[in-house]
Amino acid sequence: MKSLITIITVLFTFSCCAASCSKDDEPNSIENNSSVSTNPSITKMKITIGTEIFSATLYDNPSATAFKALLPLTIDMTELNNNEKYYDLPHPLPTNASVGGAIKNGDLMLYGSNTLVLFYKSFNTSYSYTKLGNIDNPAGLAEALGNGNVVVKLENN
Numbered sequence: 001m002k003s004l005i006t007i008i009t010v011l012f013t014f015s016c017c018a019a020s021c022s023k024d025d026e027p028n029s030i031e032n033n034s035s036v037s038t039n040p041s042i043t044k045m046k047i048t049i050g051t052e053i054f055s056a057t058l059y060d061n062p063s064a065t066a067f068k069a070l071l072p073l074t075i076d077m078t079e080l081n082n083n084e085k086y087y088d089l090p091h092p093l094p095t096n097a098s099v100g101g102a103i104k105n106g107d108l109m110l111y112g113s114n115t116l117v118l119f120y121k122s123f124n125t126s127y128s129y130t131k132l133g134n135i136d137n138p139a140g141l142a143e144a145l146g147n148g149n150v151v152v153k154l155e156n157n
Helices: 002-020 062-068 141-145
Strands: 040-049 052-059 073-080 084-088 098-103 107-111 115-119 123-135 150-156
Touching: 040 062, 040 123, 040 141, 052 062, 052 141, 062 123, 073 115, 084 150
Parallel strands: none
Antiparallel strands: 040 052, 040 150, 052 123, 073 084, 073 150, 084 115, 098 123, 107 115, 107 123
16 A cells, blocks of 8 residues: 555656646757747848848758858859849858748848849748758848849958
């Protein structure tokens, strides 16, 4: 009888502990795992297009970390679809692509493993991208990028 009371007490204690734990307390939950997080971190970068300077925030994920290691870069970005500029990086980066959805003006993403994309218009897509970061205030981005190809300087802030 004494062992039955001990087992019930132990089970009750574990039940109470499990009930008080939340998803946010789990170190391996997706929301708290920095290897897959797309929440902006404090990593800032500067993007210069002509005389215009934009501040951007990189996400806390392996793709953005690998991208940041390439900086500074001065690249000639190619126009595509009247909503984005892209550049093929010389080496692939780690990816964690997710299927489309809402693309926002100022999103900085990776298409495939080595195509850097800077979007200057918002729209919905079914293509898959790895999120790298976004421009903090994209007002004037489309005008700065203009029509056609453009030279863009990317550097740590």
